Amino acid sequence: MAPSKSLGSQGLEVSAQGLGCMGMSFAFGPPKPELDMINLLHFAVNELGLTFLDTADAYGPFLNERLLGKALKGVIREKVQIATKFGIHVENGRRSYRGNPEYVRACCEASLRRLDIDCIDLYYVHRVDARVPIEITMRELKQLVQEGKIKYVGLSEASPSTIRRAHAVHPISAVQLEWSLWSRNAEKEVIPTCRELGIGIVPFSPLGRGFFSKGEKILEGLLETDMRKKEQPRFASENLKHNVELYMKLNELASRKRCRPGQLALAWLYHQGDDVVPIPGTTRLENLKENVGALDVKLSKRELKELEAVFHENCAAGTRYGDMSSSTIDTETLPVSEWQGSTA
Template sequence: MIGTRKLGELEVGAQGLGCMGMSQAYGVRGDDAESIATIHRALELGVTLLDTADVYGAGANEELVGRAIAGKRDQVVLATKFGIVLGAEGQQVRGDAAYVRQCAEDSLRRLGVDHIDLYYQHRVDPAVPVEETWGALSELVAEGKVRHLGISEASAETIRRAHAVHPVTALQSEWSLWTRGIEDEVVPACRELGIGIVPFSPLGRGFLTGSITKVDELPSDDMRRNLPRFAEGNLDRNLRIVEALRKLAAEKGVTAGQLALAWVQSRGVDVVPIPGTKRRKYLEENVAAAALELSEADIRSIEAAVPAEAVAGERYPAALARNVGK
C-alpha cells in the first residue's frame, strides 16, 4: 500500500492512475476486462485517484471507469474533465457556462455516480473569460454535483484568476524529466495558493521507460507518431537521454521508468503523478516507484543525466500546442 498526499484539502493516494490509454491515444484500444482489473488492483494498492475525461474515447473511457468502480465508489477519488471538443477542424476548446453544465451532467451519467470528486477544466477557452467558466463550476459545487475543482495546462495568471472565483484544488499539467515548463512560474503560483499538482505523462508518454526505440514499432493509430519528440532525428537524440537514465537506474536496481517516476514523486508532498497504464504488470511497477527514496545526490545525478535543455523537439505539434498554457 502506498501512502497518501494532499491536493489542497483533498486527500488521495500518493500516486494516481491515468485511465486515458485504456480507451484511446496509445494504439489499438485495450482489453476492457484487463483495464478494469488494473483499476481494481490500483485500489488494492492504495491508488485512489482515478483520472479520466469526457473526451477520452468520446465518452467510452468514463463509461469504462464507471463500470470498474461500481460497488467501490467509496474507495475512489474520481477525477474527470471537460472543455476539449474534437471535430472536423481538430481540437477545439469550450468554456461557456451552458457547456460546463451540459458536460458535467453527461459525465455524471456516463460514470454512473451522483458526484464528481475533482472536476477539471481540461483546457482554457481563450474566447470565454475564465471567470464565467469558474462561476458555472462553483454552481456545480454548491449543488453537490462536484466536490473539488481543478484546472489543466493553464498559465499562472489564469490559475490566479480562477482561484479568485472558487478555490482551485489541483493543477494538472505535463511534468516529467523531459517536460519541465511549469517549474518557473506555474508551480510557484500553485504553492503560493495551496494548490496541489497532478503531473500527467510523468514517464514522458512512456518514452522514459526505454520501451520505445523506433516509431515504426508503435501501432499505426498511436498518437505518439505525430509528436515532435518522436520524429526522425529528435528520437535518436532523446534515446541518448534514456540510455543515461537507464544506467543510473541499473545502479539502484530499478527500471529507468521507476527512476523517472520517483524523480517526479520527489518534487514535493503536494505532487501526485498519474502515470497511465492499462495493464496490472505496469501498474505494479509504477506503484513501486512511489516507495523509492532519492537522496539529494541521486536527484543531482538524475538531472545531470537528463538535462531539460537536451530534450529534442516540442511537446506538441502546433495544432495542439495552441491550447496549452492559456
C-alpha cells in the first residue's frame, strides 16, 4: 500500500504516488472501455492505496471527469483526493487558454457536476491565460475556496514569477510540471521557487509518457491520433535512435538494481525530496502494480550520481512539445495595471 504524505503547507494529505487518469479517456488513442477503467480505479484505491487521482476538464474534453464521477460513487469518494484542472478551452477542435473570473467559476461548477461531488480537493490552473493577470484568476479561486467548492489551489506549467504572484493572493498547495530523467529544466528555477514558498511538486509524465517503461516498443501499434506521434518530437524518427540509447542505459542500470527501468525512473524522482508526488498514468493493471513497486526501490548517492551522469539536463534529443505547444508553456502574465479585461 502506498504511504501518504503532505503536499504543500496548507494541510493537503495525499498518497505518495498519484494516478494520472488522462490516458483512460484522452490523448493516447480512443477512450478505453469504461468498466475496465472503473475496475482499475477501484483496484488502485482499495488495493494499492493510490488515493490522489488527477484529471482535467480538457481530457476528452469532459470524458475523463465523467469517468471518475462514475468510479467514485459511494464510499470510495471518502478515500480519495481528486485533482482536476481548468483553463484549456476546446471548441470546434481549437484550443485556447482562459482565466477570466466568469470562466473560472463556470468551469468549477461544471467539473463538480461531472465528478458528482460537492467539493474539489485540488483545483489547478491548467494553463495560464496571458491576457488575464494571474491575480485576477486567483481572486476568483480564493472566493471558490471560501464558498467551500474547492479546498486547495494549484498551478500547472507556471513560471516562477507567476507562482509568486499567485501565492501572494492565495496559498498555492501544489505546482504540476513535467519532471523526469529527461525533463529537468524545472530544477533551475521553478522547483527552488516552490520549495522556498512551501509548495508541493507534482511531476506529470514521470515515465517519459511510457518511454522509460518500454523504450521504443511503446510506439508499437500506436494510432495516428496518439499525441506521442502528433505533438512530441522526442518520439520522432530523427530523435528516437538517440533516445533509445538512453533507455538502454537505463535498462542496464535497472537490471543491476534488479528492478524495472520504469521503476528506476520513478525511484529517482522519489529521491528528489519528500515534497514530490509523481502521478504516473496507466490503463493496465500490471503497469499499475509495477509503478507502485517503485516506492520500495532505494537508491544510494552513488547510484543517483550514476543515473544523473547519463540523464543530465540536455540528454534527450527533441523538445517536450512541438513549437506551437511550447509557446504556451511557462507563460508570463500581464501586471494588473495593464489588464483591460478579457472574456474571450
